Amino acid sequence: MSDGSAVAIEVHDLGVSYHHKPVLWAVDCDISAGEITAIVGPNGAGKSTLLKSILGFLPLSSGYVKIHGRPASEVANKIAYVPQREEVDWDFPITVHEVVMMSRYSKLKFFQRASKEDRRQVEDALRTVEMWDYSKRQISDLSCGQQQRVFLARALAQQASIYLLDEPFAGIDIKTEKSMLKVFEDLAASGATVVCVHHDLNTVSTYFDSALLLNVRKIAFGPASTVLSQENILKAYSGRPQVLTEVGERLRARKFQKREG
Amino acid sequence: MEASVFLQESIEFWTFRDPAASWVLLASVLLGGIAGAVGCITFLQKRSLIGDALAHSALPGVTTGFILFSSRDPLFVYIGAILSCLLAAFCIVSMKAKTKIKDDSALAIVLSVFFAIGVFQLTIIQKNPLAAQAGIENLLFGKAAAMTKDDIKVLAGVSFLVFSFLVIFYQKIKILIFDSAYFQARGLGRMSIFGISLGENFFQKLLWLLIVVTIITGLQLAGVVLVAAMVLTPAAASRFWSNSLLRMFYVSALFGSISGALGAYISYLSPAMPTGPWMVVVASFIFFISAVFAPRHGYLSRILGRIRLKTQTREENILRTLFKIGEEEPEECPSIAWSQVARIRDLQMSRLKKSMSELAKQGFLFLDGEECRLSPTGLARAVQLTRFHRLWELYLTQEIKAPADHVHEDAEEVEHVITSEIESSILESLKDIESDPHGRPIPEKLEIED
Numbered sequence A: 001m002s003d004g005s006a007v008a009i010e011v012h013d014l015g016v017s018y019h020h021k022p023v024l025w026a027v028d029c030d031i032s033a034g035e036i037t038a039i040v041g042p043n044g045a046g047k048s049t050l051l052k053s054i055l056g057f058l059p060l061s062s063g064y065v066k067i068h069g070r071p072a073s074e075v076a077n078k079i080a081y082v083p084q085r086e087e088v089d090w091d092f093p094i095t096v097h098e099v100v101m102m103s104r105y106s107k108l109k110f111f112q113r114a115s116k117e118d119r120r121q122v123e124d125a126l127r128t129v130e131m132w133d134y135s136k137r138q139i140s141d142l143s144c145g146q147q148q149r150v151f152l153a154r155a156l157a158q159q160a161s162i163y164l165l166d167e168p169f170a171g172i173d174i175k176t177e178k179s180m181l182k183v184f185e186d187l188a189a190s191g192a193t194v195v196c197v198h199h200d201l202n203t204v205s206t207y208f209d210s211a212l213l214l215n216v217r218k219i220a221f222g223p224a225s226t227v228l229s230q231e232n233i234l235k236a237y238s239g240r241p242q243v244l245t246e247v248g249e250r251l252r253a254r255k256f257q258k259r260e261g
Numbered sequence B: 001m002e003a004s005v006f007l008q009e010s011i012e013f014w015t016f017r018d019p020a021a022s023w024v025l026l027a028s029v030l031l032g033g034i035a036g037a038v039g040c041i042t043f044l045q046k047r048s049l050i051g052d053a054l055a056h057s058a059l060p061g062v063t064t065g066f067i068l069f070s071s072r073d074p075l076f077v078y079i080g081a082i083l084s085c086l087l088a089a090f091c092i093v094s095m096k097a098k099t100k101i102k103d104d105s106a107l108a109i110v111l112s113v114f115f116a117i118g119v120f121q122l123t124i125i126q127k128n129p130l131a132a133q134a135g136i137e138n139l140l141f142g143k144a145a146a147m148t149k150d151d152i153k154v155l156a157g158v159s160f161l162v163f164s165f166l167v168i169f170y171q172k173i174k175i176l177i178f179d180s181a182y183f184q185a186r187g188l189g190r191m192s193i194f195g196i197s198l199g200e201n202f203f204q205k206l207l208w209l210l211i212v213v214t215i216i217t218g219l220q221l222a223g224v225v226l227v228a229a230m231v232l233t234p235a236a237a238s239r240f241w242s243n244s245l246l247r248m249f250y251v252s253a254l255f256g257s258i259s260g261a262l263g264a265y266i267s268y269l270s271p272a273m274p275t276g277p278w279m280v281v282v283a284s285f286i287f288f289i290s291a292v293f294a295p296r297h298g299y300l301s302r303i304l305g306r307i308r309l310k311t312q313t314r315e316e317n318i319l320r321t322l323f324k325i326g327e328e329e330p331e332e333c334p335s336i337a338w339s340q341v342a343r344i345r346d347l348q349m350s351r352l353k354k355s356m357s358e359l360a361k362q363g364f365l366f367l368d369g370e371e372c373r374l375s376p377t378g379l380a381r382a383v384q385l386t387r388f389h390r391l392w393e394l395y396l397t398q399e400i401k402a403p404a405d406h407v408h409e410d411a412e413e414v415e416h417v418i419t420s421e422i423e424s425s426i427l428e429s430l431k432d433i434e435s436d437p438h439g440r441p442i443p444e445k446l447e448i449e450d
Helices: A047-055 A072-078 A096-104 A116-128 A144-157 A174-189 A201-207 A230-237 A242-255 B003-014 B019-044 B049-069 B074-098 B103-125 B129-134 B149-168 B170-178 B180-185 B202-239 B245-269 B275-293 B299-327 B338-345 B349-361 B376-399 B408-414 B420-429
Strands: A007-018 A021-032 A036-040 A060-067 A079-082 A162-166 A193-197 A210-215 A217-223 B365-368 B371-374
Touching: A007 A047, A007 A193, A021 A047, A021 A060, A021 A193, A021 A210, A021 A242, A036 A047, A036 A174, A036 A201, A047 A060, A047 A079, A047 A162, A047 A193, A047 A210, A047 B180, A060 A072, A072 A079, A079 A144, A079 B180, A096 A116, A096 A144, A096 B170, A116 A144, A144 A162, A144 A174, A174 A193, A210 A230, A217 A230, B003 B019, B003 B245, B019 B049, B019 B149, B019 B170, B019 B202, B019 B245, B019 B275, B049 B074, B049 B103, B049 B202, B074 B103, B074 B149, B074 B202, B149 B170, B149 B202, B170 B180, B170 B202, B170 B245, B202 B245, B202 B275, B245 B275, B275 B299, B299 B338, B299 B349, B299 B371, B299 B376, B338 B349, B338 B371, B349 B365, B371 B376, B376 B408, B376 B420
Parallel strands: A021 A217, A036 A193, A036 A210, A079 A162, A162 A193
Antiparallel strands: A007 A021, A007 A060, A210 A217, B365 B371
């Protein structure tokens, strides 16, 4: 932890397995409110998996995650999630406005009729990401950066306190990247917690307050500038410890017939 | 069929004078409607084959129910079919989750195993005189005429339930299909009744049940083999006409109902032809028409769009060529022979003629016999295109360090797509915009005076 500010997300001894093969081992970190935190690491390090386990999607093989001291399922409406681009069907017949309106879904509303307040929030969010002029457009007609901004708007309109974004900067131009970062900074300044899976090591220390360096286990966690030391990066990117991989494979093989590939 | 008989029967059918035919009509319209609407869900989830697999998997449920209870009561048929479909769905989902078998193989395996068991039981049952009487074998290809009043009551009830479900949960369905990860993150699959939690992914299970019920309802009308087409085809056709999920639901339900009505009508005119297959034929016809003629998404409109683009490119190229020739002359906008343009652009005279007169009509050109001259608006447009062309060449040489002889071909294309927004960001990153990489000046934008 960087300073004494409140812990927003407490990840404790988190372990996750896919098909009995462990993909995350004993991850610990306390993510502070009011900060922008990066999750970095090589491909297959378990970055998205960590994000999804914070959301409570995945069965944990060990440990727990608490959000403001409570399980994620109890505070689902306070967590805004932006999935990875690949998980969304971009051909879907839907307008920008409709996508952002999704954030206003509430169990209490009859037939999900949008209230004045809902419309105002959606408009505010779209204006913040400079996409209001596009609200009637089909999502499939937008560029990659515009789509990403619409998704950010959807997260904003939810008025959440925790923002979890899976590679928000993937495939977008530098201008969009800067303007999205500005939005994150404003969120953090207002006391919200922003966590991004990020793939560009060069920008970590300038964009983020804290960073978690990951490769199936925690390599380092702390202020972004100190986490990315030469030594830590080497440790994260020079492959996984062979013992972890081997034990993982054996765990899987014990449950399944071992197959080729 | 004689014209008068045809007319008389048509009037009889559409004025609902024949009660039996009217029941069949009602059933076909209802089924077409719900199958069409529900089909949008599986279509957009890219799981269209699920319908086929589930329909085939219903068969052993029905036959087992009949063997156990010797009854054709819709209740038994329904329960048997639902159980067997849900078992099939469970097999498909867990095969995907727990083994390395992919979606399509899992569907194919489940479909064929369940169907084989059903057919096997069917051959046993057919020896039973009660079964022949009950028309169990009609389930294979469907027989609308054999539907009893009870069947139709059940169908009406199910239709009401399905439509209510779609109306109440429209938003949830939309979020789930569009972005299931987000759906999960918001915990929208969680449902509870009277405070009792029904589990994390209850809504997804409910949606499966909806699809299963719709398919089973269609069995008697369209049969195991064809009901999947009624789920898939109207939905696929409606996608060509819709830019929103709501509209897609409407249009698909409408297409399904029209197919149902026409299927029943054709079958009434010539009773040898069954309703179910005709429903499918009509739906396929609607699909074909949609795929070809639908505005914007249809094949024809896309071809027209491409032709329009090509024509526009050709016209813009002519303007630019005229400008380039004129650049070397002392006089502004000199008269230029057509043949010169044709030679430079390598164009057939007939094509050139057409483009020229089109350009003249739009006020870009003045025509004078075999010669032509740029008008002020034509000049402005040509200057803009030339400017884009040369700016792009410059951008490529400066920004990505392409050699000067590599950039012309690329710019020939790009000049047609650059917007003033792109222009300003190109200008931002360029240092020196005096001349292009070939040493020709980059013209300043012209303001047109009226």
